Amino acid sequence: MANLWEILKALDYSPLWISLKTGIVATVLCFFLGIWAARAVMRMGKRAKAVVDGLLTLPMVLPPTVAGFFLLLIFSLRRPVGTFLYATFSIKVVQSWLGCIVAAGVIAFPLMYRNARAAFEQVDIELLYAGRTLGMSERRIFWRVVLPSAGPGVVSGTILTFARALGEYGATSMLAGNIAGKTGTISQRIAMVIQNGDYATAGVWVAVILVISFAIVVLMNVFADRKLKNVRKW
């Protein structure tokens, strides 16, 4: 017990803040991008839909290291896009916190997009028709009718996106690296201390991520349950 106290006292807590910040920012970005992509894909023709949906889903089925490879191909400072971003806007994605967000966002995006789309497709089309004949603008119909009706699916998509972004390892380690206090996330810290044989510290971080993930999922479930009372359930 005394040993655990020693460990906690000596622990560098930066991975916790970095992971939480990354998870939250990536989730917010994915939330809007995912919803936007879901709407856009729903409006496409059959063929285009199949192809674009495939592309958007790829990060979910590929090993994260493959996504990391492509991200490096784009953002590396030795590549045109990376050079351009750095030279023109001083934006550096590799070896930076921005890289954490991009990596976690890309990997978690399909969860948001797919859940949102599935939820929107469940919404009774007559509700959209009703909104239109009542003179509501398409934007208003989306935010006031479609999104609330699709609520449970969108909420679960957001939960999964956050959980995935919080724990992302593969693509992050390749793109952002593991710089302590800057890009060192919890999952990277666990891998690092395990390599040094420090199971006690690894265990602490495992416990931290377990508790956070579980608490958030439970909290949001409770919230979703209360908020969506007016939607009929099975």
Add this chain to the structure above:
Amino acid sequence: MALEVDIRRQLQGFMLDVSFSAQAGVTALLGASGSGKSMTLRCIAGVERPDEGRIALDGRVLFDSAAGIDLPPQKRRVGYLFQRYALFPNMTVLQNIGTGLSLERDRPLRRRKLEDLIGRFQLGGLEARYPRELSGGQMQRVALCRMLAAEPEAILLDEPFAALDSFLRWQLEREVRRTLSEFPGVALLVSHDRGEVYRMSGRVCVLAGGRSEPVEETGRLFDRPRTLQSALITGCKNVAAAEWIGPCTVSVPDWGVRLTCAEPDGRAVTHVGVRAHFIRPCAPDAENAVRCRVADVTDDVFSRVLTLLPDGGAATIRAELGKAESDGFAVGDEVTFSMPPDAVMLLGDAADGDAAQS
């Protein structure tokens, strides 16, 4: 005040080809399920798009494929009452009705309008409820109220009573009838229920196989349907192929009879129809007497339905009699029935009927 519709659209398995015009008041689109009635309404509202044609409301063009005009539903000012009401489940009654007033920017005026509507539709006390907390009748009232809140110039009702049981249905029908009688513009009612159409509409357009027939006065359509399709959709149980053999006489080979009819209008006739409750037992020498054998007797709620096989005929005839009046009949009896000349409806095709009218 007039709604002119002339549209075509390819649907699964058939071509929807509808052309009619409706004046202020209630016009019904009567047709079997799957005849394209709802699609016609959706095209008028603008949530579906016809392949070609033209739709105009009071001279304002809503859709014209030739001129490239296709107003979005938001700009058509056409109200739509959905079969299952399509109330927004995440909004209260007040918010639902408020969506119809979303274009009203003047807040105090908006509130006054809302209060007025709540009062008119007797929704006081229900403002904070969600749709799932309402009865079927209340849901319909909210849907009507929301539709009229948007101040439409024409309203479309898509089978408004299809989802209700018969007791509630009668009450709601009365409410809707009253609302419709106060509505100044064109109201279009889609239904497959002949009773509903008869009670609610002044004029009817029959839709069969995706094609529309000329608009007729409701009473006249039910009295004297001019086509086979309109006879069937208005509930005529007995139809058979027929041809003229004299100035006032047609021959009906399927029933093995020659029938005298009331109107010698001489127009091309392909079929005759006789409604089941006009067929009565009679003396053997009566006019239009048919000698039949009773093939089946079925008790209905308040009547008895006899299936009759005429001597020398191939097709059966259905007669509907009162219970007392038909007490003695049993399967196998030989009986004489008459089809009064008044009751013989001469049926041709729609185009010909149109010409005869004008």
